[in-house]
Amino acid sequence: MAAKARDVSHQTDISKMKTSNDGSFQRAAAVFRDTIEKGGKFEPETDRYHLYVSYACPWATRTLIMRKLKGLDFIPVTVVSPKMGDNGWPFASVDPFPAADKDPLYDAEHVKDLYLRADPHFSGRFTVPILWDKKLHTIVNNESSEIIRIFNTAFNELIPKDKAALDFYPEHLRPEIDALNEWIYPGINNGVYRSGFATTQEAYEKAVHEVFHSLDKVEELLAGKEFIVGDRLTECDIRLWVTIIRFDPVYVGHFKCNFRDIRNGYPAINKWMKNLYWNNEAFKASTNFGHIKTHYYWSHKMINGTRIVPVGPVPDIQPL
Numbered sequence: 001m002a003a004k005a006r007d008v009s010h011q012t013d014i015s016k017m018k019t020s021n022d023g024s025f026q027r028a029a030a031v032f033r034d035t036i037e038k039g040g041k042f043e044p045e046t047d048r049y050h051l052y053v054s055y056a057c058p059w060a061t062r063t064l065i066m067r068k069l070k071g072l073d074f075i076p077v078t079v080v081s082p083k084m085g086d087n088g089w090p091f092a093s094v095d096p097f098p099a100a101d102k103d104p105l106y107d108a109e110h111v112k113d114l115y116l117r118a119d120p121h122f123s124g125r126f127t128v129p130i131l132w133d134k135k136l137h138t139i140v141n142n143e144s145s146e147i148i149r150i151f152n153t154a155f156n157e158l159i160p161k162d163k164a165a166l167d168f169y170p171e172h173l174r175p176e177i178d179a180l181n182e183w184i185y186p187g188i189n190n191g192v193y194r195s196g197f198a199t200t201q202e203a204y205e206k207a208v209h210e211v212f213h214s215l216d217k218v219e220e221l222l223a224g225k226e227f228i229v230g231d232r233l234t235e236c237d238i239r240l241w242v243t244i245i246r247f248d249p250v251y252v253g254h255f256k257c258n259f260r261d262i263r264n265g266y267p268a269i270n271k272w273m274k275n276l277y278w279n280n281e282a283f284k285a286s287t288n289f290g291h292i293k294t295h296y297y298w299s300h301k302m303i304n305g306t307r308i309v310p311v312g313p314v315p316d317i318q319p320l
């Protein structure tokens with residue numbers, strides 16, 4: 001591939017990622033932002049799309065959960081190795097980690113090869129998840145919050161009626177869901193990264209206080225409730241859950257979010273998290289603690305130079 005000649009190491013090696021002048025981490029916006037719709041460039045079809053994920057990645061896990069909930073079995077999934085090294089995410093052909101896959105479409109070695117196939121001049125980060133189009137050999141969308149909305153509705157005419165009827169972003173709850181997403185994303189989902197990736201004491205302290213302030217708010221919201229919005233599962237639960245499930249195993253230690261952990265410090269959040277994990281297969285089947293822990297502790301060598309992966313907490317998640 002001609003594009004391979006270009007040096008993209010500054011895009012693949014997370015330890016070379018720059019923070020802002022004040023030491024704060026700022027996440028770049030995703031670049032591929034198309035949708036799937038009738039009459040559009042990407043039509044709803046059963047044998048056309050493919051999902052590339054990492055079990056380690058919270059954003060990718062959102063898409064895995066939504067795919068399972070909606071029964072989108074005709075969108076196959078390929079899982080990368082959790083050990084994101086100098087070339088970014090590898091497939092199993094390069095790093096045969098348990099439960100990682102080879103790339104079945106192009107036998108790519110790394111996720112970066114897919115991005116460079118879609119756009120040889122791509123200058124952003126080579127992130128997962130990727131919703132891939134097998135027909136046009138390109139990326140439809142690489143922004144999880146949009147992929148889950150595509151999955152929520154785009155294939156409704158191609159799936160059984162009971163699955164099509166499931167709506168995790170229902171019209172009448174949208175204002176409430178949007179309002180929650182607005183502070184849960186910066187405060188918690190991205191807040192833990194801003195805490196962990198900060199390179200100054202000030203930037204870290206600002207972020208970590210925001211994380212726990214936001215968790216305190218969620219704890220209040222979830223007191224005596226099964227779901228965050230109303231009495232039904234919505235995308236708001238999915239978006240938050242993927243961060244909370246990683247909190248005790250990774251973010252408390254690796255990202256220094258250690259005022260409290262979930263299991264001892266947030267009873268309502270813990271109950272909500274456990275209930276979704278143990279009672280809803282879509283959540284449990286999308287979670288692989290080995291991938292989660294190995295990824296963060298091994299890949300971020302600017303944070304954990306020894307690459308030692310801690311054994312605890314034991315257990316990864318408590319029983320119900």
Ligand SMILES: N[C@@H](CCC(=O)N[C@@H](CS)C(=O)NCC(=O)O)C(=O)O
Pocket residue numbers: 011012013014029030056057058059060088125126127128129142143144145
């Ligand atoms: N906006 C993206 C963010 C995805 C993202 O940052 N994924 C991380 C893994 S958790 C990644 O692939 N990072 C690779 C890199 O930055 O090199 C989304 O929500 O889908």
